[in-house]
Amino acid sequence: MKAFVGISFYLLLVVVFLSCQKTIKKANHNQFSTPLLQTDSTIVSNLINQSITFFEKNIITATAYDDYLKQAEEIAIKNNFNEQLSQIYNVVGVRHRNRSEYNKALIYHDKAVKIARDIENKSLMAKYINTLAVVYRRIDENKHALDLHMEAMKIAENIRDTFQTSVAINGIGNIYINLKRYHSAIEYFKKSLAIAQNRNNILGLAINNNNIGETLLKMNLVDSALVYFTKSLNYNTQINSTVGKAINHNSFAYAYNMKKQYNLAIQHLEKALIFNKQSRDRINISVSYSTLGETYYLKKDYPNAINNLNTGLKIAEDIGSKYQIEACSRLLSKIYESLSNNKKALLHLKIAEAYKDSIINEENLRHSTTLETMRKFEQTQNQLTALNNKTELQKKLILQQKKTITGTIILAIVLIIAAVLVYRQIKLRSKYNNILMQQRLLRTQMNPHFIFNALSAIQVYILENDMEKSSLFLSDFASLMRQVLRSSQYEYMPLSEEKKMLDYYLELQRLRFVHPFSYKITIAEDIDADNILLPPMITQPFVENAVEHGIKGLGTNGRIEVRFFIMDSNLAIEIEDNGIGWKASQKTPPIGKKHESMAIKITNERLDVIRRVTHKKAYFKIIDIQENTPNQSGVLVQFELPILSRDQKTKLNKKVKPF
Structure with missing residues (x-):
């Protein structure tokens, strides 16, 4: 009894503990699910700072995109903290750049720049465009780097961001070194150095002193260069x-x-x-x-x-x-x-x-010279603009009017073109839908005489008390009708289902004939019948024609063959009978001739749709065998269709039967 009480008490403690844990987890979940934006923003900042600290301590082994930054990114995206998100991408980009992983660096810097542009944050734009330009300098894409530094400098000057202006100027100086324009390079470095001195920017002082020294070295002024190198090393030692x-x-x-x-x-x-x-x-x-x-x-x-x-x-x-x-x-x-x-x-x-x-090629030299000229021209234009505000305003008004007129004309032209295209598309869509409806109608409307004859045959078997044949005939007839109705819902179906439908149809026809005929349906071994697709019942009208207008008149020894095989990378289909032949069947129009004519017309339209969708050839032809072989009679129908598979059904953008 004491043991039981002890166990019960222990179990009670476990239940209470688990309940408390569940409550704590729920409370924590609710706490972080609550959109406390200020708290979440602080969390993101802390995670970024933790990442920076961890990376500096483990610079050799740490990954550029660590778990701290991944957590920060997740929270930033969730709460639309775009500025912090761009900061995360910039940090990752700089790490990849410093490890000479430039392709990865470009990906993250591009993300940072895009966000800065999207939120129209000029300060971030200047900073991240400069940083992106550094990567292009590293991979010797001087032209692109120069464009970016010039853009960053223009933005920084407009918002009076002297630090980013200094960075851009320094970057342009480095490009001039690469182009061996040493005097221009020193001019830019000294401008950047002056800004760094005014801001007491130790890193800027270190970078610009070393850059000036390297430029002097290329000009063979070795002792002067050593002076600048010493200054730069002292500054870098200060900031470690x-x-x-x-x-x-x-x-x-x-x-x-x-x-x-x-x-x-x-x-x-x-x-x-x-x-x-x-x-x-x-x-x-x-x-x-x-x-x-x-x-x-x-x-x-x-x-x-x-x-x-x-x-x-x-x-x-x-x-x-x-x-x-x-x-x-x-x-x-x-x-x-x-x-x-x-x-x-x-x-x-x-x-x-x-x-x-x-x-070093002429294109880069011309490009840099042109940009420098453009920058000086823009400065001159700004001075003239300040003195001629009224004239400039009038020019802007005239220009605006011209733009409005031009825009109106262009808009009218675009609207007319759009209207024509929309009308044409509607017309084509209407024609296409009409073809599809005709196809579905043909598939759902088997020849009425066949249905009547099938039902009559069932009646005869019942009257003769041949219950086995009646049951077999009725089962096949029901299966065929079900197959026809199901296939009418889809634009494409597997070849195996087409064969199954033909088997049902021919077996029914064979059972109802007084003198049964023979038939054979073959699929080549190199064809995957469950994967190859074709329009449903594409062969049925021609098989029906072979039965009703071909071998029916023979009386005995009727034969029909349907063959599926690959020819010239296309799906080939042949329907052959040994009946009276095409010309002979046309002399006395039989009952159902209108149905046959409509079937040929719509088959042509179905093949036209396939050609439009796949941009491949699709055709059929009817051959009277007696024309080529006088001692034989019959009809040979040949199809050639593009090979379509289930893997292509999304490209076809059509319904495919999920058999």
């Missing part, structure tokens, strides 16, 4: 920028190579590699390896040079960096030339020259 310090050490290495201080260059490159591998920035890893290769080449240590250059070249090819491929290939060409390996030297030289032509 791993990427920035890696870039600085690469830059120092270039300078010391030019000063022929190769050991110092190697020391900086080894440091750069450490920082680059921490940030997983493959473009800068490639740069470090290629610069190491160049340094070993200058030291005449060719094996180490080739090894490092091949490593850098492989990474450059993986990420699609035209500049790095060109640089590595050119250095490898020089090394192999020094080793008297002319074949490899020429091979790498050809690669280098091909990429050089792709990078």
Whole structure:
């Protein structure tokens, strides 16, 4: 008894505990289901910040799109927090970019830019367009990058966003470096540097000082470049920028190579590699390896040079960096030339020259010059606009009137064209529906004489007390009628169902004839009868004609064959009888001739519909066998239809019988 009480008490505790848990879960669910927008917005911000913190601590192993951001995205989409959603995509894009995963970066930056445009947030537009342009710079798409930076700069200037203006100007300077327009590049970098100084933007100071140093280095002003590199490294150390310090050490290495201080260059490159591998920035890893290769080449240590250059070249090819491929290939060409390996030297030289032509071409130069001219022209126009507001207003009014008139004319033309197209479509649809109705009518209206004769045959069997034949005949007749009615609901049916319908029909005809005929229906082995589709009862009118107007007059030894096979990638159908022949059957019009004529007409229309839908040939023809073989008689009907399958039923946009 005590044991039972103890067990009961234990079970009671379990029930109470589970009830409490259920209540807590329900309360939590209700709490998060309630649209507390401010709370949800805070949650999204916290998740983004948690992701940033986690990524910085685990930069080597962390994924770009972690669970924090996925949760944040889900809440942002649910509550239409578009600004935060664009921020999420931008964060993911930057991570992919820093890992040289540029295709993925473009996808997420494009999403961020699209959202910013949709919500017409100018500040976000300037920021995300600049960020997108950086990716295009990385993959050497200078023309596209320049367009984006110019657009971002224009937006930023209009809303007086000096930070994004500085970013855009810096980006344009980098493009000018790529185009070897060094004086223009320094001009842009100094403009960006001035803005960074006014805002006390340490990152901007670090970036612009290093960019100026790199430009001076390309102009062979090595000592001046080293001054700027030192400043940049100090700024990057202040903010502990791993990427920035890696870039600085690469830059120092270039300078010391030019000063022929190769050991110092190697020391900086080894440091750069450490920082680059921490940030997983493959473009800068490639740069470090290629610069190491160049340094070993200058030291005449060719094996180490080739090894490092091949490593850098492989990474450059993986990420699609035209500049790095060109640089590595050119250095490898020089090394192999020094080793008297002319074949490899020429091979790498050809690669280098091909990429050089792709990078610096007249189109990019013309494009950048044109954009610069347009920008100056726009500034001049803005000044003139401020002095001539009244004149400009009048011009706008005149232009607006012209646009209104032009728009009205265009709208009228569009409406007329639309009306004609709609009328034509309605007419075609009406004609098409009429054809479909005629088809359905034909399928539901079997020849009345056949139905009358079938019922008469059943009556005869009953009067003769032949209950077995009566039952068989009546069962087949009911199955045929059911098959006909069911098929009338669909525009296409499996070949196996067409065969089943023909079996019922021919068996009924054979049973009611005084002198039974023979028939055979064959389907080729390479045809999947359950998957191949065709219009229902497409063959029935011609099989009926073979029975009623072909073999009926023979008396005995009547034969009908129906064959389905593949010919020239189409479905071929043949209906052959050994009756009196087509011409002979036409001399004395039998009862039901009108039905036969209508069947041929509608069959042609059905095939016309198939041709329109599939854009493939579909036809049938009637051959009098005696014309080709005088000693034989009969009719051969041949069909050729496109092969349609169940997999294509959605493309056909028509009902398919679900047998």
